[in-house]
Each structure stands twice: as structure tokens, then as C-alpha cells.
Amino acid sequence: MAKNVVILNFSGRKVGNCSAIAQHISEHYANANICSFHIDQTYGNCGGCNYECLKPGVVCPNATPFQKEVMDAVCQSDVTYYIVPNYCGLPSGNYFAFNERCIGYFNGDRALTGKYQAVEKRFIIVSNTETEFFRNAMQLQTNAEIKMLYLKTGKYRKNSLAGDIMESEDARADLDNFLTETQV
Numbered sequence: 001m002a003k004n005v006v007i008l009n010f011s012g013r014k015v016g017n018c019s020a021i022a023q024h025i026s027e028h029y030a031n032a033n034i035c036s037f038h039i040d041q042t043y044g045n046c047g048g049c050n051y052e053c054l055k056p057g058v059v060c061p062n063a064t065p066f067q068k069e070v071m072d073a074v075c076q077s078d079v080t081y082y083i084v085p086n087y088c089g090l091p092s093g094n095y096f097a098f099n100e101r102c103i104g105y106f107n108g109d110r111a112l113t114g115k116y117q118a119v120e121k122r123f124i125i126v127s128n129t130e131t132e133f134f135r136n137a138m139q140l141q142t143n144a145e146i147k148m149l150y151l152k153t154g155k156y157r158k159n160s161l162a163g164d165i166m167e168s169e170d171a172r173a174d175l176d177n178f179l180t181e182t183q184v
Helices: 017-028 065-075 093-106 110-118 131-137 169-181
Strands: 004-009 033-038 079-087 120-126 147-151
Touching: 004 017, 004 065, 017 033, 017 079, 017 120, 017 169, 033 065, 065 093, 065 110, 079 093, 093 110, 120 169, 147 169
Parallel strands: 004 033, 004 079, 079 120, 120 147
Antiparallel strands: none
8 A cells, every 4th residue: 555645845935945855755755645735825824813723622713724634634644744944044934834723723632633643754954054953943842753854055065045955966865865764
């Protein structure tokens, strides 16, 4: 049976390093069921409510069908790849909005939360900052080991704005090694 792989791209750009990485992952898992999502400004952050998502049995008034589709896919995946760019030394705002909106999806449902926590999650960070700072800034709250790959454009002699990191043979090899060690 084919495995379910979800790819979440948190870049603010439609085309660039993160989308090239997402494409490379899709090609790597050619025999899997792939769901790839671009989590951008249209995902929407929280606001304008009285924390309805924290009240038992109350549905988030701001939830969208797209957000439910993304979270349903993640909860049903065998592995989910989070591709997170560095903006000003921190994960993109799209990443933080996603985390915020997850609360409304779970709405206190422990079984659903358990399904999400059981999914293997792998992070690919497009960043030139120090790794420990970035890891802490991501606010990952889990007891499970989190696998992360830092693709630093400077290491591959690439300009992060050019979106050409996957043109580097070394970057592709590093990504392939990471994908192989987490092969589902």
C-alpha cells in the first residue's frame, strides 16, 4: 500500500527555494500519495473572536475548508514535511499562523490531537542562522525526537532570493540523504 506524504511549504513566495524543495520531495516519493500545500497569507491567523476554539464543543468561527483539508491530510499522513524559511532570523509568519490555527482544528479533541502527535514530522529549514536559536523559536512542543535539516544557502554558494538552492548538487545530496533516512 502506498504511503501518505504531506508537504507543507511555509514560504511567502509561490516560486523559490521552498517550492523547489517541495518539488524535489514529491519526486523522491513518486510512488506515494502526495498532498502538497502552500501555507501562505491566505491561511489566515487568529483574531476577532473570544477564543471560541478553546471552549469545549464550540467550532472556531474563523476556520476555513482549506485549513480543515490541510489538517485532515496531516493527521492521516505517515510523514509530514514542514519546509520553513528564515525571515529575519525567525520562522516565517505563515508557520506561526499555522500553529495558531491548529488549536481551532483540534478544539480539545484528545483523539484528534493524538493522531496529529503520532504523525512523523520532519522539518527542512531554509536558513543561514544558527540552528539552536531557530529550533527554539519554532516553539516545538513535543517529547518526540524532531528531525531537522538545515539547508543554508550560503553553504551551497547560493543567494536565498534567487530561489536556486536545488540547482546545487550538494544541496540535493543533503536533501536526498535526509529523505532516505526518513523513508516511509
